[in-house]
Structures are given as structure tokens and as C-alpha cells.
Amino acid sequence: MKFQGTDSYVATEDLQLAVNAAVTLQRPLLIKGEPGTGKTLLAEQVAESLGMPLIQWHIKSTTKAQQGLYEYDAVSRLRDSQLGDDKVHDIGNYIKKGKMWEAFDADKQVVLLIDEVDKADIEFPNDLLVELDKMEFFVYETGETIKAKHRPIIIITSNNEKELPDAFLRRCFFHFINFPDHDTMRRIVDVHYPNIQQDLVNEALELFFDVRSIPGLKKKPSTSELIDWLKLLMADDIPNEILKNHDNSKAIPPLYGALLKNEQDVHMLERLAFMHRREQRN
Structure with missing residues (x-):
């Protein structure tokens, strides 16, 4: 299957080539361009065109890379232990799956949107290098390794608010959406x-x-x-x-x-x- 745009999204030939090249190379597609040029919408339309579910991870200035993998709620576990709740014996009850875990754990290939990656701290992209390369991560609290059942199609958007690390850029296929003529x-x-x-x-x-x-x-x-x-x-x-x-x-x-x-x-x-x-x- 190849992306050719949809009835509700006008994709230029260059953009279609970029999407399909990233899929073929199995690399994240890094999309830059002016705000309002359809970068976020692109991920929605790629998912629709290819008949895949879409998982969206919208990045904020306070977002940490770990949140995309999972979060461990130690406070809730401590509180439950004080209340004598039996569920404290299963630490998995306090593990909240992140968007990347959802994408890795999906039963079919999905499109994962990491939206506005440049909003986060400069170290945010570097903190995801291993996970993007190996398509797996380790959960320290449970001792399990989460591996992607199906490698997701990853689309990462940036508004150029800050420079992204070279090591991160090397792992992506890059495309800049020019303003439409x-x-x-x-x-x-x-x-x-x-x-x-x-x-x-x-x-x-x-x-x-x-x-x-x-x-x-x-x-x-x-x-x-x-x-x-x-x-x-x-x-x-x-x-x-x-x-x-x-x-x-x-x-x-x-x-x-x-x-x-x-x-x-x-x-x-x-x-x-x-x-x-x-x-x-x-």
C-alpha cells in the first residue's frame, strides 16, 4: 500500500514520495513546515489512507520521553498499601501505558503521531533514540521487555521552534512542507x-x-x-x-x-x- 493523499487532503507529489520512502525505510518521518500547513492532519490522513489506527502523542513543554513509554504511580501504590488494598501485590496495577507502548502493543500496524516534538526539552528526542531504533524498551518495575508486535509508521512534526539533535535527525527521513502555491x-x-x-x-x-x-x-x-x-x-x-x-x-x-x-x-x-x-x- 502506498500513500497517495485522500479526498480530504491534498498531498503534493513530493510529500507522497516522502511518506512512502519513510515507510519503505522503516524510519520515522520528520515533517517540518509553517504552522497551519497540515502537518498534524497528514498523520490522520496517512492512517485513513492505509486503513490503520492512529495513535496521537501531543507533546507539551513539560512532556518527558518516559511518559511515552509508561509511568509508574508509586504514590497510589503507597496509599493503597496503607489502606490494606490487595492490589498492591501486583505492581502492574500501577503501571500506566504510554502512547509508544500502545503502538508497540497493538495487534496490527498503526500510525503513531509524535506531534510538535520541538515543544519539549532539547533532550526529549535523544531520550527516545534507542526505542525508535530497536522498537523495544525495558520496564524496570516489572522486569519485562516490551517489543513492538508490528513496527508502527511514525510521523513526527516540528514547527522549528528549536533545533533538533543531530543523532535524532540521522534516524529520521526528513521532509519540509513548502507553503502551497x-x-x-x-x-x-x-x-x-x-x-x-x-x-x-x-x-x-x-x-x-x-x-x-x-x-x-x-x-x-x-x-x-x-x-x-x-x-x-x-x-x-x-x-x-x-x-x-x-x-x-x-x-x-x-x-x-x-x-x-x-x-x-x-x-x-x-x-x-x-x-x-x-x-x-x-
């Missing part, structure tokens, strides 16, 4: 809104890419924000002419809150509008 973005829009007016799409895309091209924006609007913006434009029944005849002296597009996410960028567009009006007066 006009044609690809149109295909993405068609997937989400197959019945949308094409005139609205044309004008919205022109305005969207114009905003993205403004130098100095702190956060350029992403694909997911374009999709939200179009939904609002359709819901409010914004006429195409408002976008087509957008007044540059106003600069900020209608319903801009779906596209611009901080006051610095709003102020920047307002300054550009002021400069444009002053040039027109001169």
Missing part, C-alpha cells in the same frame, strides 16, 4: 468547499497572498487561516466586489481577524494604509 491552494480550497463560488476564491486568494507578501509580518496567515476566512466570507455573504475592489487605503481586508493574529501586524497594515493615503494626496 496558488494552484495547490486552490485545490485545497476545493477540497474543503467544493461548491464555493470561483470568483470569490480568485479574489480571496489574490488578497490572501498579497497580505502574506508584506515584509515584516510577525505571523503570516496560513492555510488553515485562509480556510477559516473563506468560511466567514461565505457565511456573511460578502460580495466578490468588496474583495475585487478592495481599497488599498484601508489596507486591512474584511474579517481580518481570521487572518491576522496579533496587534503588531494589524498596526503594520494600518501604517501601510496611512502611507498609501499620503502618497495619493501628494
Whole structure:
């Protein structure tokens, strides 16, 4: 089976090749790209396309690698021992399986998503090197070794918030999702809104890419924000002419809150509008 995208996910040829190469090599697929370019969604669609269950491990700044394997609740065991509970004699009652254990223990091959790995401490990726290589780990409390019944397809996403260790990178197949061009973005829009007016799409895309091209924006609007913006434009029944005849002296597009996410960028567009009006007066 090969990944070729799905009806609800537009995968470029390069992205399809990357997914299938990682599967063939049996290496984790490390996906980088701007926020909102569909990195997390990719894992969901790979699982759907290949007919596999999806296990998601969303990483936070406080996440430790050990949590992906298992956690031992010593406090609960101590409390139960004080209460005379018989289950304290089986330490397995206090072992909580992590997402990697779930993936290793699955009866069929699964897709394991390790989402936003760069949010965690810099040592987090290094702490998983052995487990990713050997597809096994040791549970010290029970003395058992957990081996993967079926090697999972591992997809790891990163927003480039911090550099990842070289030793970790060597074990991955890497792909960077480039921001979609006009044609690809149109295909993405068609997937989400197959019945949308094409005139609205044309004008919205022109305005969207114009905003993205403004130098100095702190956060350029992403694909997911374009999709939200179009939904609002359709819901409010914004006429195409408002976008087509957008007044540059106003600069900020209608319903801009779906596209611009901080006051610095709003102020920047307002300054550009002021400069444009002053040039027109001169």
C-alpha cells in the first residue's frame, strides 16, 4: 500500500514520495513546515489512507520521553498499601501505558503521531533514540521487555521552534512542507468547499497572498487561516466586489481577524494604509 493523499487532503507529489520512502525505510518521518500547513492532519490522513489506527502523542513543554513509554504511580501504590488494598501485590496495577507502548502493543500496524516534538526539552528526542531504533524498551518495575508486535509508521512534526539533535535527525527521513502555491491552494480550497463560488476564491486568494507578501509580518496567515476566512466570507455573504475592489487605503481586508493574529501586524497594515493615503494626496 502506498500513500497517495485522500479526498480530504491534498498531498503534493513530493510529500507522497516522502511518506512512502519513510515507510519503505522503516524510519520515522520528520515533517517540518509553517504552522497551519497540515502537518498534524497528514498523520490522520496517512492512517485513513492505509486503513490503520492512529495513535496521537501531543507533546507539551513539560512532556518527558518516559511518559511515552509508561509511568509508574508509586504514590497510589503507597496509599493503597496503607489502606490494606490487595492490589498492591501486583505492581502492574500501577503501571500506566504510554502512547509508544500502545503502538508497540497493538495487534496490527498503526500510525503513531509524535506531534510538535520541538515543544519539549532539547533532550526529549535523544531520550527516545534507542526505542525508535530497536522498537523495544525495558520496564524496570516489572522486569519485562516490551517489543513492538508490528513496527508502527511514525510521523513526527516540528514547527522549528528549536533545533533538533543531530543523532535524532540521522534516524529520521526528513521532509519540509513548502507553503502551497496558488494552484495547490486552490485545490485545497476545493477540497474543503467544493461548491464555493470561483470568483470569490480568485479574489480571496489574490488578497490572501498579497497580505502574506508584506515584509515584516510577525505571523503570516496560513492555510488553515485562509480556510477559516473563506468560511466567514461565505457565511456573511460578502460580495466578490468588496474583495475585487478592495481599497488599498484601508489596507486591512474584511474579517481580518481570521487572518491576522496579533496587534503588531494589524498596526503594520494600518501604517501601510496611512502611507498609501499620503502618497495619493501628494
